[in-house]
Amino acid sequence: MSKGTLFDKVWDLHTVGTLPSGQTQLFIGLHLIHEVTSPQAFAMLRERDLNVLFPERTVATVDHIVPTENQARPFADSLAEEMMQALENNCKEQGITFYNIGSGNQGVVHIIAPEQGLTQPGMTIACGDSHTSTHGAFGAIAFGIGTSQVRDVLASQTLSLSKLKVRKIEVNGDLRPGVYAKDVILHIIRTLGVKGGVGFAYEFAGSTFERMNMEERMTVCNMAIEGGARCGYINPDAVTYDYLQGKDFAPKEAEWDRAVDWWNSLHSDADAVYDDVVVFEAQKIAPTVTWGITPGQGIAVDEVVPRADTLLEEDRPIAEEAYHYMHLHPGAPIEGTKVDVCFIGSCTNGRITDLREAAKFAQGRHVAEGVKAFVVPGSERVKKQAEAEGLDKIFLEAGFEWREPGCSMCLAMNPDKLQGDQLSASSSNRNFKGRQGSSSGRTLLMSPAMVVAAAVTGQVSDIRELL
Amino acid sequence: MVSEVRTMAGSGIPLIGNDIDTDRIIPARFLRCVTFDGLGAAVFADDRKALVGQHPFDQSQYQGAKILVVNRNFGCGSSREHAPQAIAKWGIQALIGESFAEIFFGNCVAMGIPCLTANSGTVDYLQKALAKRPQTPISLDLMAMQVHCGDFHAPVFMSEEPRNMFTEGTWDACGQLVAQAQQVRAIASKLPYMAWNR
Numbered sequence: 001m002s003k004g005t006l007f008d009k010v011w012d013l014h015t016v017g018t019l020p021s022g023q024t025q026l027f028i029g030l031h032l033i034h035e036v037t038s039p040q041a042f043a044m045l046r047e048r049d050l051n052v053l054f055p056e057r058t059v060a061t062v063d064h065i066v067p068t069e070n071q072a073r074p075f076a077d078s079l080a081e082e083m084m085q086a087l088e089n090n091c092k093e094q095g096i097t098f099y100n101i102g103s104g105n106q107g108v109v110h111i112i113a114p115e116q117g118l119t120q121p122g123m124t125i126a127c128g129d130s131h132t133s134t135h136g137a138f139g140a141i142a143f144g145i146g147t148s149q150v151r152d153v154l155a156s157q158t159l160s161l162s163k164l165k166v167r168k169i170e171v172n173g174d175l176r177p178g179v180y181a182k183d184v185i186l187h188i189i190r191t192l193g194v195k196g197g198v199g200f201a202y203e204f205a206g207s208t209f210e211r212m213n214m215e216e217r218m219t220v221c222n223m224a225i226e227g228g229a230r231c232g233y234i235n236p237d238a239v240t241y242d243y244l245q246g247k248d249f250a251p252k253e254a255e256w257d258r259a260v261d262w263w264n265s266l267h268s269d270a271d272a273v274y275d276d277v278v279v280f281e282a283q284k285i286a287p288t289v290t291w292g293i294t295p296g297q298g299i300a301v302d303e304v305v306p307r308a309d310t311l312l313e314e315d316r317p318i319a320e321e322a323y324h325y326m327h328l329h330p331g332a333p334i335e336g337t338k339v340d341v342c343f344i345g346s347c348t349n350g351r352i353t354d355l356r357e358a359a360k361f362a363q364g365r366h367v368a369e370g371v372k373a374f375v376v377p378g379s380e381r382v383k384k385q386a387e388a389e390g391l392d393k394i395f396l397e398a399g400f401e402w403r404e405p406g407c408s409m410c411l412a413m414n415p416d417k418l419q420g421d422q423l424s425a426s427s428s429n430r431n432f433k434g435r436q437g438s439s440s441g442r443t444l445l446m447s448p449a450m451v452v453a454a455a456v457t458g459q460v461s462d463i464r465e466l467l
Numbered sequence: 468m469v470s471e472v473r474t475m476a477g478s479g480i481p482l483i484g485n486d487i488d489t490d491r492i493i494p495a496r497f498l499r500c501v502t503f504d505g506l507g508a509a510v511f512a513d514d515r516k517a518l519v520g521q522h523p524f525d526q527s528q529y530q531g532a533k534i535l536v537v538n539r540n541f542g543c544g545s546s547r548e549h550a551p552q553a554i555a556k557w558g559i560q561a562l563i564g565e566s567f568a569e570i571f572f573g574n575c576v577a578m579g580i581p582c583l584t585a586n587s588g589t590v591d592y593l594q595k596a597l598a599k600r601p602q603t604p605i606s607l608d609l610m611a612m613q614v615h616c617g618d619f620h621a622p623v624f625m626s627e628e629p630r631n632m633f634t635e636g637t638w639d640a641c642g643q644l645v646a647q648a649q650q651v652r653a654i655a656s657k658l659p660y661m662a663w664n665r
Binding site for chain 1: 488495626632
C-alpha cells in the first residue's frame with residue numbers, strides 16, 4: 001500500500017469518513033460539468049428533492065455538442081439545442097457559474113479550468129468526463145465519473161470511492177527533437193497497455209516531466225485514462241506555480257505565499273512508498289503514432305504495423321480486428337499511409353502551446369491536395385491568444401480551416417465528423433472504432449506537429465524530416 | 468430506492484472481445500439526449516450494423532438474456548454512463564468478465580449492476596457453453612461468490628467494498644453521502660483553498 005505520496009496526502013485531507021461498505025467518502029474540491037453527462041444528474045436531484053450542496057464549487061461550460069462553424073442559436077441540431085437549454089436552465093436554477101459561448105471563457109472543460117486557475121494543486125477534482133485526469137498535471141487528484149456520481153457530487157460534494165494504488169512512472173532525460181509530450185504518453189500506454197493502469201493512480205515523475213511546461217504535463221495526464229489509470233498526476237513545482245500565479249482564481253498576495261507552502265507540503269515524500277514503479281528513458285522515445293483501434297496500439301513512426309506473431313497472444317485478436325478495420329497490413333510501414341482528414345484540437349492538444357508548435361510547421365507550407373485539415377482552438381481564450389499572435393493567419397494561409405472552440409472531431413457529437421472510411425491524422429486521444437463520427441472512420445493518434453506533417457504531405461510522415 | 472443485490476439468475480449472452488470501449492457500447496451520436504430513455508435500442512449500434520444480424524445482441528437465441536459475459540477491459544474509454552444504461556435498458560442485470568475498466572465498473576455499481584470478474588478459463592467456458600446451448604441458465608451468487616452454469620460452477624471475484632454495497636443494498640450511495648452534510652462542511656472548512664478567491 002502506498003504511503004507518503006501526494007495521492008495519499010490529498011486523499012487523507014479530503015476524507016470525510018468511511019462508509020458502511022468500507023469505501024471512503026471523499027470531498028470534491030472542484031466539480032466541473034458539461035452538457036452531455038449532467039442533465040440526467042439534475043433530473044435525479046429533482047426526483048429526490050435534493051439541491052446542490054456547494055453550488056460555488058461547481059463550474060459549467062459547454063463543449064461536446066457545440067458546432068465549430070456556425071454557433072448561432074438555436075443550434076441547427078435540435079437535440080444539441082435541447083441539451084444546451086437544459087444546462088442553461090439547470091445552472092440558473094441551482095446558482096452554478098456557467099461559461100457559455102461568447103462569454104470569453106467557454107471551451108473544452110479540461111482547458112478552461114486550468115487556464116482560469118480553477119485547477120490547483122492539492123485539490124480533488126471530478127467531472128463527468130474521463131479526461132478529467134488532465135487536471136492532475138497540477139498535483140490535483142482528478143478523475144472522471146459517471147452521471148449517477150455527478151448527482152452525488154451535486155447533492156453532497158462528495159463521492160463514495162475505493163482508494164487507488166499508486167504507480168510511479170518515471171521518465172528521465174531529454175526528449176529527442178521532434179518528440180513531444182504526446183509521444184511520451186503514447187509510448188507509456190503502448191508499453192504498459194490500455195488496462196495496465198486499472199486500479200492505479202499514475203504519478204508521473206522524473207526529469208523529463210520536470211522539464212515539461214504545464215500544457216505538456218496536461219497532455220500527459222490527460223491520457224492516463226487511456227492507459228487504464230483513472231487518475232494521473234505530477235507533483236507541483238516552480239513550473240506549476242509560475243503558470244498559476246496571476247490566474248483569475250489563483251490565490252493572491254499573502255494567500256499566495258501560504259498556498260505555495262501548503263502545496264509544497266503535499267509533494268510526494270522522498271521516501272514515499274509506491275505500489276509499483278516503472279522507469280523509462282526519454283531518449284528511447286520516438287515520434288509515435290497509433291495504427292490500430294486502441295490507444296495502446298502505437299508504434300514509432302518509422303516502425304511497421306506489427307505482425308500478430310510478434311505480439312503477446314492475448315493482444316492478437318484485437319490486432320487482427322484492427323488490421324481489418326484500419327485496412328492496414330501487418331509488416332507494412334505506417335509512414336506513407338495516405339490521410340484524408342487532419343484534426344488539431346481537443347482536451348489533449350488544443351492549447352496555445354500546441355497551436356504554436358503546429359503553426360511553426362505549417363508556416364510556409366501548404367495542406368496537400370485532397371486533404372481536409374482544420375484547427376480547433378480549445379477555448380475562447382486560446383482562440384483569442386492565437387489570433388493575437390497571428391497563428392490563425394498562418395493556418396489559413398497554409399490551407400487549414402480555423403474554427404470556433406469545442407471538442408469537435410475528437411468525439412464527433414457535433415457536425416465535425418469523418419465520412420465513410422476516411423482516415424484521420426488526429427491530435428486527439430482516442431482511436432476507437434467509430435470514434436470520430438463514422439462507423440467505419442479510421443483514426444491515427446499523433447502529436448499536433450505530426451498532424452501538420454501529415455497534412456502538408458498528405459500521408460503519415462516523420463516530423464523529424466521537417467525539422 | 469435501494470435494494471440488496473445478492474443473486475442473479477437468467478439466461479446469458481456472450482460477447483467476445485478484449486478492450487470493448489464505451490464508444491462501441493453506445494456511439495457518441497446517441498448521447499445527444501437529456502434522459503437515458505431509449506438507449507437500449509441503440510446499444511452496440513455500429514457493431515450490430517457491421518455484423519448485419521449476427522451480433523449476439525441481435526441473435527434470436529439471446530433475446531431476453533440477463534447476464535452478459537465479456538472478456539478483458541470491458542467498458543474502457545469514455546466515462547459515459549450512457550453505456551451501462553444502454554446495456555441495462557436492453558435487459559442486462561449483471562456482467563461477468565475477465566476484467567472491467569474502472570469508471571465503467573463504478574457506474575455499474577451506482578446503478579446496482581454487478582460486474583463480477585472470473586479467470587479467463589471460466590469466462591471462456593461460459594462463452595462457449597452459451598454459444599452451444601444459449602438457454603443454459605446462469606446464476607451469479609454474490610454471497611458465495613460463485614457462478615453456476617448448468618453443471619459447471621466456478622469462483623467469481625469482486626473487491627470487498629463494492630461487494631458489500633451490493634449485498635447490503637447500499638450501492639446507491641447518494642442518501643448516505645447526503646446524510647453526512649455536517650461532517651462534509653467540517654472537512655471542507657479545513658481545506659485552505661476553500662477560502663481563496665471564490
